[in-house]
Amino acid sequence: MPKVNCTGCGRDVGMHELEAKTVTQSTGFDTRYRCPYCRTDMENVTERLV
Numbered sequence: 001m002p003k004v005n006c007t008g009c010g011r012d013v014g015m016h017e018l019e020a021k022t023v024t025q026s027t028g029f030d031t032r033y034r035c036p037y038c039r040t041d042m043e044n045v046t047e048r049l050v
Helices: none
Strands: 003-005 012-014 019-025 028-034
Touching: none
Parallel strands: none
Antiparallel strands: 003 012, 019 028
16 A cells, blocks of 8 residues: 655655545646644655655
8 A cells, every 4th residue: 555754744654544635726626635643734745655
């Protein structure tokens, strides 16, 4: 199962554990992810896969 390294707390968080928020914009959709442990927002999780 893929995991993402959180820059806020340093934990390896499973993709299924991340909190996702998608917002509609005039140019499309913007999805942001949040660490459930330290609440740090992450914009591009694909760059943090471990």
